Amino acid sequence: MKKPIISFGGLDLLASAVLLLNAEGRISYANPAAENLLESSSKALVNHKLTDLFLNNEDLEEVFQQALQHQFADKRQDLTLERVGREPLQVHTVVTALDDPDAPVLIELRENVQQLKLDREERLIDQSQANKELIRNLAHEIKNPLGGIRGAAQLLELELPERHLKELREYTQVIIKEADRLQTLVDRLLAPHRSPHIVGDVNIHEVCERVRSLIVSEFPNGLKIKRDYDLSVPEFRGDKEQLIQAVLNIAHNAAQVLSSRTKAGDAEITIRTRIARQVTLAKVRYRLALDLHIIDNGPGIPPDIQDRIFYPLVSGRDGGSGLGLTLAQTFVQQHMGVIECDSRPGYTDFRILIPLP
Template sequence: MSAGLLRNSFKGAASAAPFFPTLLDQMPNAIVVFEAENQQLVYVNPAAESALDLSRKSLEGQSVFDLFGDNNALNSMISEVKQGHVLAQRQEMVLHSLPGSIHQDSIPAHVVIAALEDPALIMMEWFPIDQQLRSERDERVTQQVEANKQLMRNLAHEIKNPLGGIRGAAQLLEFELPEKGLREYTQVIIKESDRLQTLVDRLLAPHRKAHVIESFNVHEALERVRSLVLAEFPKGLRIIRNYDTSLPDIMGDREQLIQATLNIVHNAAQALSEEISRGVAQIELKTRVARSVTIAKHRYKLAMDLHVIDNGPGIPEEIIERIFFPLVSGREGGSGLGLTLAQTFVQQHQGFIACDSRPGRTDFHIQIPYRRQEKTS
């Protein structure tokens, strides 16, 4: 197979593309094929486009060096395969990008370099080494969250009945008190009972409301979230749109997904109070299409990727592993329910939500699979 035929895949000539690239298009791992002599790319599969967050068109004419810099370990692997010492080599490494290069991320990955039938071509395959760890973590977190939700539901029901009795008794006592000044104390009981009732209702709310499925544009939903948050924080905060406008409409409960995203963006805005006061606060709403994803052991061809990224102080290390648990909050006066509800709503759409946080950058990642209407109704 010649480099010329493979290069047709860059130009979108599907009819000219041979069987080999067509087969690689279906592979879940990122794969590129490049010329052995100058490392110039001649083929990129959809999974690699997604991993690099770049299109085939923007990758045309680039080389492996342009993507990952002068990586000694990678160069050594390529050299060994190029010289025919081995047919394939595999190694775990961090794929760094050059400063100012077209690809801006660093990827801890398991990398495979392999020879092809045509000695002028070499194939590179990689997948994040945290992929399996993430799958195991997601399963563990799902089990923990489900146990916590069940506990909170049971606890809420147990609280609800005596709470109504306490409030009723306080009202009756208030009518019987001889001095009006003493009613201040019964009012404290009534108000605190009402506050606890509101908390209980919020714990039970996601499980009471019917799941309404419809087709909608996720960017229209994000624009609503953006306008709501900017109305509350009109000065000192920028909310940046980084949308992939080619995203198809998604099937889901529009209001639930708006609420889930609003909870995350609102939390981020509250955490940015110092940055807002200095006029440097920003939140980025980033959407992309993810291909060949696995969520809770189920494989999906396409999924919606949504990132909410802020430049705030980050989430304290002591609570980062528990931020989706009920009543856990890193903010004084917070109820600790916003992220719990967001996770519940996302999971009801067979999706997942995760968080990566360090000082100066917190990234909430939501991924929801595209499913057929008949499967979601």
């Protein structure tokens, strides 16, 4: 009689997903980590063929058959497993051939964090390029009729009858002021594409100190800014003013969302610098990179916009223009770097990575 495979205490505790397959390739056991990874309960997984869970199952089927025939003791490979209606799984697989006739094959699946990070960065860069083109085209399309509207309002104001000038001038001034406001917005949208990239030696701690002094002068009470610097971070070539603006945009956003904590006196922003080693940015491997964090203890970014915070005109704050983070990402990308974000209630960390020489 075959012994039933129900639970394995040791495997249940593993953080990586573990599946035991019978000779037909059907799942006879799935640990809790596998349930989480595959987003399905153990009851639903057991007795289903593993290959039926994925659209592209050729590689899995091939390696299962090889394990079944004991062509290897264990085999490792990276796979992208596509699923219906869900994100593909980027996983590192370890397939082991066992001597147990009830469960001759064990498959371990670990999410390939590095590949996920590369894919996320690539998406971010592609989105940023698309945003730049959209912004540039949209801004130019808005700019021309805007000038005509303002000019027409000025001419109309000159033609107003004297007896009604005071009350009617109020309306023309609204048109002119709103046209000017939109012009300012358009200029801000175009600013990163117009400004020359002035390259020089940059000391990142001078950048951080400049930002810190600006934030402290605007928010003198109730906000503490902690410095956690690694003074071994070397100077690098870059545009100091652009980097000041990028860091300032992030830190200023943090200070504004901390308003309730500032009133309570426990608002805190931490500026941390480190050196990251062996970093891949935009598919290029760098030996060293600046690892700069701006961390706050605010309410966190609303979950519904976390994936879109670097899009233009997306803001999680009332009255926000939604341009600060877009400009910050643009400036950092001009230094071959990237900005990442990790946010939850009570903790938001914006991480800037820039290659170092």
